[in-house]
Amino acid sequence: MRNHRVLFTVEIAIFSALALLLDIIPFLSFKLWAQGGSVSFAMVPVFIMAFRWGLKGGLTTGFLLGIYQILTGAYIMTPVQAFLDYVVAFTVIGAAGLVAKPLWEAIKSKESKRLVRWIIVGCLIGSVLRFFGHFFAGIAFYGEFAPEGQPVWLYSLVYNGGYMLPAFLLSSIVVSLLFIKRPTLLTH
Helix, strand or coil, X not given: CHHHHHHHHHXXXXXXXXXXXXXXXXXXXXXXXXXXXXXXXXXXXXXXHHHHHCXXXXXXXXXXXXXXXXXXXCCCCCHHHHHHHHHHHHHHHHHHHHHHHHHHHHHHCCCHHHHHHXXXXXXXXXXXXXXXXXXXXXXXXXXXXXXXXXXXXXXXXXXXXXXXXXXXXXXXXXXXXXXXXXXXXHCC
């Protein structure tokens, strides 16, 4: 049991650091907007941890990624904005762990199509929840950047949706390919 906890802790440290690297390495991350937001592989390690270890692994890895984002030069306007845009938005990616059990069952029964469906559902859950963190921060703190006459909610929807939708699709594809080719990645 002790080795299990050590493995859990080590994997969280490694995968959260990997997530940050995947977000800040220029050729692996496509920065789209001036105030932040990029299409990157950063959510992939969080999803892997969520699917391997469930909610606890996913939420903890996402939380650390958000803290690392703050420590490495995040765009911060106020403490509440930083909390929503980084702590909340990155932590909730780990909610993908809600589908860990059905995902493991699909692996055990060697049902690739079912496995991919659960991966997409998990990635969608984490991505949508992350989107909402950024969306609400956008409404509350970035309204000044909205074009004149455009409702702030619409600006935030387009701005944040513009990078979150491609990031979700990219993550779903990468994680699906990883687990189809190496289903043992889910075992610990």
